[in-house]
Amino acid sequence: MTENKELICINCPMGCRLNVTIEDGRVTEVTGNTCPRGREYALKEAVDPMRILTSTVRIEGAVHRVLPVISDGEIPLRQMFEAMAEIKKIDVRAPIKEGDIVLHDILGSGVNIIASRTMDRVD
């Protein structure tokens, strides 16, 4: 089965309009991209879109009540809500350094959830 999809590349502000041809679940042609990153993006986007996830976790003993976190790699878009449910279970204590892992290998994806800033202990 051949299918055509129109995508907008989200990798840079150019926002190129990509045309993707998919045959039996595999991308066979990408057009409209200005640079190779567009092609790479389309290959994944047309089949299984991947995204960086950012959120917050509760933190105790810090300047704010929550700590911003980010995934250190992309997670399938279809798993975002499951991933959020895992993140909701986490509590951390200050001090925390930027880059500290707060959740290893989320949903077996190989991606970690890490602190996206430092928060010192305040009493």
Added chain:
Amino acid sequence: MRHYQAIIIGGGSAGLSAAVTLKDRGIEDILVLEKDREPGGILEQCIHNGFGLQRFKEQLSGPAYAERYIKMAEERNVKIKLNSMVIKLTPDRKVEYVNSEEGDVTVSADAVILAVGCYERSRGAINIYGTRPSGVYTAGQAQKYLNMNGYVVGRKVFILGSGDIGLIMARRMTLEGATVVGVAELMPYSNGLPRNMKQCLEDFNIPLYLSHTVTNIFGKDRLEGIELSEVDDKRNPIKGSEKYFDVDTLLLSVGLIPENHLADEAGIEMDPVTRGPKVDENYMTSIDGIFACGNGLHVHDLVDFVSLQAERAAEGAARYLSDGKSEAGVITLRNGSNVSYTVPKYIHKDAKINTEVFFRASRPMDKASLTVSCGDRLIRKLARRKVMPSEMDRVMITAKDLKDLDGDIVISMEENA
């Protein structure tokens, strides 16, 4: 009165970047005044990624981007006074601030850099009819509650305005379990970056209503619903097009305005379009020794440009501290067709630096040619693709271009077929 070489008002990305540059230029005796309890500014609440693509070639979150600058400032021993709110700036560069330890203090400086950020337009500024229930927030307020206090402001949400903060909040609240019923935009095109339209709305099937606005608000204590109407090409609501949505929360993402009251009260000349100070190629305002940068000068969509511009303002201040100001006449920059404003507004005729001019298109264009001209003389002509008012553009005017110019420089855009 304690006197400094330079005082920076605001410790967000602009203020931190300006401080780092001043130190690197050998201006040692400087002070940053920040009203919040930590430096970083608005970035601390922007927990999504997408910052620093230009500057660090990485996709950082807002707090991570801020942390890089906070570290650079620490390494250079920049003195930052937190919880210190500036309440007055005078034309002779006296700065009055208050904090709970020192009370009310006045300090002075040879150079002052305004890096005060912006504020959000609120319901009062856009006039929606109806009751005044709780549940109506600006998108930035809701972002702060959620990302810094861990508090979701509502369960069923409508968003007015397709600015980036609204789009980012649509995704963020959806992931937190809220239902975002829709986003409405008054203009026939979106005001957000295409990547945010895709990642924040399309990814979660959130409908976007272009050429629509909220025309009524219902609910006594808490918001219960809104009325949405389509608008005609003059942006007036069309009778009979009303739709109703049951929501407990309305987020407004209808524009940002430079925080301008300190500058205004000091008597600095303001640009009625950007609503920030008018500046020259050194980022100096109409008052000698007072400079401006960041969102307090004009609203930016990319923090990378904020850092860049703040560096230039600091370099301008450093030049002013060593050489004084230029006595040469100025060339005025004007926006021509399809351009809504330019920053800077003036360039001195004897400028030795090249000046990068920041500007915005006033409407979307698929293909356009950008021209920089002075009278009959065409200084530069460049091609542009996919022009959007939401994306700031830049063009360089070199010191050489200024030779023998007579009259204003005009920056315009024409749409090409």
